[in-house]
Amino acid sequence: MKITFKLTILFTFITAEILFLFAFIIFQYAKNDREAEFYDRIKIKAYVKGELFFDAKASATTLQDIHMNNLKVMNEAEIAIYDADFNLLFHDNQASDRIKETPEMLTKILKKGELQSYIGEWQMIGVTYHFGSKKYIITSIAYDHYGYNKIDDMYTHMVYAYIFSIVVICLSGLFFARKAFEPVKAMTRKVNKITASKFNVRLEVKSSKDELSALANTFNEMLDRLENSFETQKSFVSNISHELRTPLSAIIAELELSLSKSHKKKGYREAIQNTLLDAQRLVRLSSSLLDLAKASYDPSEISFKEIRIDEILLDARQMEQKLNAKHKIDIHFDVDFENDQEMLISGNEYLLKVAFANIFNNGCKYSFDKRCSVNVSFENSKIILIFSNKGIGINPDELDSIFKPFFRGENKQIAHGNGIGLSLTQKIIVLHKGNISVTSQKNKETSFTVMLPLASF
Template identity: 55%
Template sequence: MKVRTSLTILFTLITAAILLGYASVIYFSARENREKEFYSSLKKEAITKANLFFNAKVETQTLQDIYRNNREILNEVEVAIYDSAFNLLYHDAVDIDFVKETPEMISEIYQKGELKFYQENWQVIGLRYDFEGKNYLITATSFDQYGYNKLNNLLKNSIVVFIISILFIYIAGRFFSKKAFDPVREMTGKAKKISATNLDLRLNSNGSKDELSELANTFNEMLSRLENSFEAQKHFVSNISHELRTPLSAIIAELELSIDKNRNIEEYKSAIHNALNDAKKLVRLSNSLLDLAKASYDPSEISFKPLRVDEVLLDARHQVQQANPDYKIAIQFDSDSYSDGLDPEKHGEDNEISVNGNEYLLKTAFVNLFENGCKFSKDRQSTVSVSFENKRLILKFSDNGIGITQQDLKNIFNPFYRGENKTFADGNGIGLSLTKKIILLHQGSISVISSQRTTFTVELPHL
């Protein structure tokens, strides 16, 4: 069921319940008022006839004739008068006697002074009447034909008005819900036209602050994010294709040259060595892409725990020097150099050197910065200094390399970007962009300055 239909039915049901409650109050109030008014009328008729009988001394036959004549035209009140000993003194029509009084009924009227009850749909009232110091008992009964007719007409009219009102409310609800959901229908039609090929389309917003405008703005923001993601993905795939094509083409060329004609052992070794180097480039590229994918995960899906940064730095240095024995990496703590590691126990609490992070990703970031510094330095040396400032841990990775131009500094953290110094050392342009993603993932920041000496500054919140 559509929301429009659901709201219309819900609105109709709520309104119907309110109208039904209102009509019920009116009907039952009218019924109660009819009953009270008719009992009051019966009481007046009973007292009037008693006054005529006792005070005016009107003959019994005359009163009975009046009753019988009136009864042919309207529902005349039937009155009976008894003394306290249950002796009948007067009755409008003994042959009819609708009430059929009993000693028990007379006794109850005498004790209570007034009694009201129904016999079928006839209302009956009994009351005690005092005359010249003696107690008499009077009963009066009649059928309120006029009152019941009015009550039935009220009920019929209420039912008719209720049904007509519900139909009108339902039609009005359909009309107004259509008006209210026209913008939603327009948004739905526009959204159906949006696909991967036209993510530039946006939903119309009237500029107000209502819920529909907020929904349209939120949807447009989501589309903007998707569009950026698609563009980044296209760019990413294009760069990967380019990076993979170069080493694969080189491997194929080396192998084709090797099998083109017979060669000596040295030439075969040279071809295998070149192909092996290109294969290693592919492995490094695939590892970098895997690390980049991990750094792009939802932070909630990555496990974090307290880590000592000095230990991660030592592990990163060991990994870099194991793969490149000619690389030299120095780690400094509070301006003091240690050739075999750090001694943070002499420089403050463990919390100052600890961060909440992912060990694998942090080590990957530090490895990238170490390798970047060493491979672009003629002396193959990189230095990291560790210091503290308020609640942050500051790491400065420096080298005495060839430097980075101001133009390259603007794009150095973009994926697959290679600067003017790409001829100095091999690379795939992933390392620094991956490092920035990892640092940001750890609620940190990274910046770079370069002239003749390049320094990457990493700030991380410590425990």
């Protein structure tokens, strides 16, 4: 069921309940008002009959004739008068005697002064009447034809009005629900136009700050992120294809050259050695891509534990020097740490080794003496690592781009690389809630500053 119909049904149901409650209260009020008004009327008639009987000394026959004549044209009360000893003094129509007064009833009237009750649908009232020094009891009973007819008519009209109102409310609710959801339908039509090849479509955002505008803004922001992700993915695939094609082409060329004609032993060794270097480049590229994928995972999917920063640095140095024996790496601690807690960070051991090894590799490759050093210090509950090397430096125009995947600067002619290392390093540092920055002076010094939070804070 569509939301518009659900809202219409809910709106109609709630409004119908409120309308029913309102109608019920009005109807009950009208019933009670009719009852109270009719009691007052027959009470007045009882007093009037008492005055005629006692004060005016009207005969019983005259009063009975008046009663019978009035019955032909209007609702006339049937009245009886008793003395304090329950002796009947007068009765309008003793043959019918609708009340059939009992001593118990008359006793209650004397004690309370007034008694109201129903006999079937007839309303009866009993009152005490004082004449001279004596007390009398007058009972009066009548049927409210006019009042009941008005109540019945009112009930019929209210039922028809209620049904008509429900129909109007239902149609109005459906109209307004559709009107309210028209912007949502417009959004749906716009979203249906979005495809993988047409990702530049955006929802229209109105100036009003309502929920739909907030939804449109949020959806547009999501589309921006997805579009950037798609573009990054396209660029990623394109760069990977390029990086893989270069060593593969070189391997194929070497092998084809080896097969094209006979070579001496030395020539074959050179071909095998060149092929091996290209294969190693492929392995390093594959490893970097795998590490980049790991660093892009959700943090909740990566295991973190408390590890010592000095041990990670030593392992990263060993990892780098195992691959490149000529690289020299120095580790300095600016202060003596008082306890092990000051050396602990919460992180993933493998990823941090990869990140630091990448910085070591980058520093040694582009330094004049193949040397990179790192200074370790502590400040404001953070570990600060400054990796520096004296070398060719980085062009100032390229500083904002060196952390982009597959970016290679003008120094790419000096040392081989695939443009993944620094991008991977930044992802790993951010994954550990840290940050990395770089400063460089052309042909002087380059420094990478890494800040990581301590595990105890």
